[in-house]
Structures are given as C-alpha cells and as structure tokens.
Amino acid sequence: MKNLIVRTISGIGLVLMTILIISKGGTLMSYSVFFSSLIGIREFYIALENKELKPIKVIGYISCFLFLFYSLDYKWVSLIYIFIFLTLALVISFILKKDISFIDIIATLFGILYIPFLMQHIIYLDGTIYIWLIFIIAWGTDTFAYLSGTLFGKTKLCPKLSPKKTVEGSLGGILGAILSTLIFVRYIGVFPIWKFLLLSLLGSIVAQLGDLTASKIKRLTGIKDYGFILPGHGGILDRFDSILFVAPLVYYFVNFFL
Structure with a gap:
C-alpha cells in the first residue's frame, strides 16, 4: 500500500512537470x-x-x-x-x-x-498540439494496461520476459490509448478523427513493444529497475521506455499522414 501511494504521488508529480515543460517548450x-x-x-x-x-x-x-x-x-x-x-x-x-x-x-x-x-x-x-499525443498514448497505454491487468489479468502475455504482463492488460492498454486520444482530439477539434484513432492503436502497440524491449534488456542484464531517480517507478528508462518508441512513430505519422 505504501509503495502504491509513493508511486502515485511520484507519477502525478512527473505528469505535472511534463505538462509544464510541454507548455513552455x-x-x-x-x-x-x-x-x-x-x-x-x-x-x-x-x-x-x-x-x-x-x-x-x-x-x-x-x-x-x-x-x-x-x-x-x-x-x-x-x-x-x-x-x-x-x-x-x-x-x-x-x-x-x-x-x-x-x-x-x-x-x-x-x-x-x-x-x-x-x-x-x-x-x-x-510547439505543435501533436506533441501531447506522445504522452497521452504512451502513458494512457501504461496506466490502462496496469489497471486492466490488475483487475482482469489471467492470460500471461510474455511469461518468460515479463511475468506480470497479461493479454487482458495489453488489450486494456490499447483501449485506454484509443479512448484517451479520442477525448483529446474531440476536445481540441482536429480531424479526421479516424487517423488519430489509427495512430493511437499503432502507438499503443509500439508503446508496449518499447516496454517489452526495456524488460528484455533488464532481464538480460539481471537488474530489476534501471535506477531509483523516480520513487516507485525506478529510473528514467523505466518510465520513458514506451515514450522512446512512441515519439518517433507520432512524429513520422504526423509528417506523412497528417
């Protein structure tokens, strides 16, 4: 329980800091x-x-x-x-x-x-509204995957690589990214909506690949977390593993399709 509280407070702080940085640019x-x-x-x-x-x-x-x-x-x-x-x-x-x-x-x-x-x-x-999509998709996937996996997770996704990840959590992450993106694009009024929903679907899959890549590296090197700079989350790479993959996808998708 204590770890969950620390993780939540740290996560909220990180989100607020990210919003400030993006706003200032x-x-x-x-x-x-x-x-x-x-x-x-x-x-x-x-x-x-x-x-x-x-x-x-x-x-x-x-x-x-x-x-x-x-x-x-x-x-x-x-x-x-x-x-x-x-x-x-x-x-x-x-x-x-x-x-x-x-x-x-x-x-x-x-x-x-x-x-x-x-x-x-x-x-x-x-300086563009699209930068928000990087974090909405990545962190939306992480958050909803965690909640879905905790509540409904039964079928292991990659038991040898990441024992706690489940198929239900993965699907929940995709749904969460799509819903979060839909709310965002409806709020700011950008079109066509189907392109953004496609981006959120692809982005969520890529985000989970980024997470699994980081997990693979940690398993190969025999570590639990990359660091301890973010209480309850680990290191920078533990929190930004999905963003590393989502950022290029959003950038090139925006340039070629939007």
Whole structure:
C-alpha cells in the first residue's frame, strides 16, 4: 500500500512537470530532453556492465551534448555531422584501445540510438498540439494496461520476459490509448478523427513493444529497475521506455499522414 501511494504521488508529480515543460517548450524542452537522455544513457550503460560489457560512456555522453546543440539550432551541428563524429570516435576507440571489443562498440552505439536519438523526436514536435499525443498514448497505454491487468489479468502475455504482463492488460492498454486520444482530439477539434484513432492503436502497440524491449534488456542484464531517480517507478528508462518508441512513430505519422 505504501509503495502504491509513493508511486502515485511520484507519477502525478512527473505528469505535472511534463505538462509544464510541454507548455513552455523551447529551451526548457531541449534541456529537459537532454538531461533525461543523459541520465537514461547512464542507466543503460551501467546495466550493461553487469554483463561485463565495456561501453565507451564518454562517447555516449558527448552524443547527448551534440543532440542538445542540434536542438538549440547551433548552425555548426547537424545530424549528419553528429553521426560522422560518433562513427569516427568509435572507430578510433576500437583501434587504439586494446581492451575495447567490437561488442563494446556496438553496445555504445546502440545506447546512443536507443536513448538520445529516439528521445530527440519529442523536440521535433515542440510547439505543435501533436506533441501531447506522445504522452497521452504512451502513458494512457501504461496506466490502462496496469489497471486492466490488475483487475482482469489471467492470460500471461510474455511469461518468460515479463511475468506480470497479461493479454487482458495489453488489450486494456490499447483501449485506454484509443479512448484517451479520442477525448483529446474531440476536445481540441482536429480531424479526421479516424487517423488519430489509427495512430493511437499503432502507438499503443509500439508503446508496449518499447516496454517489452526495456524488460528484455533488464532481464538480460539481471537488474530489476534501471535506477531509483523516480520513487516507485525506478529510473528514467523505466518510465520513458514506451515514450522512446512512441515519439518517433507520432512524429513520422504526423509528417506523412497528417
């Protein structure tokens, strides 16, 4: 009961902070994504060390700074330049450092693509009403999946990967995302509604894939949570695992279909 109260209070605080950041946008948004990326990639690299991997943390951290500069519209920074730099840095590290294996290089690069790169897509929607859909879909899925699984969950979804997840919870998450999106689009008056409902359906599925991906990584590395920065929730990656996958989907769906 105590853990539920802590989790609820922490969750409400996170939601309120997110609303503030999205409402303000701009520089606050860029720095918020930057710090989240920095903490998230640190959590990921620390988890990998349990498998005796040696990701080159400094390159991962530098990538977060470069993405920050890109989001702040520094003229000398572009995505192409960022990835050219990262590629050269990883190749040079592989050549010069005897204790760095090819797997370590892959792990370092995966962390960069998985966390700061995917999280950047939140910033791409800054200043638009569509940015709200990232969090409505992701957290709507998480919340309703948890409630549905708790109340009705019987059939295990992926027992070997995440024993607590159920088919009923998964379906409840999808329904929750659709209903939450429907309320939002009806409130702001955007059309056609069927496209947003399709987005919420796809987004909910992707959100759950993001959750399962994070669970797979945790199981492989032998950890329960990525961290403890969010009381009752764990680390940044424990709370943003679904958002990492939903943000790019919403961004590209909006650009190509809306």
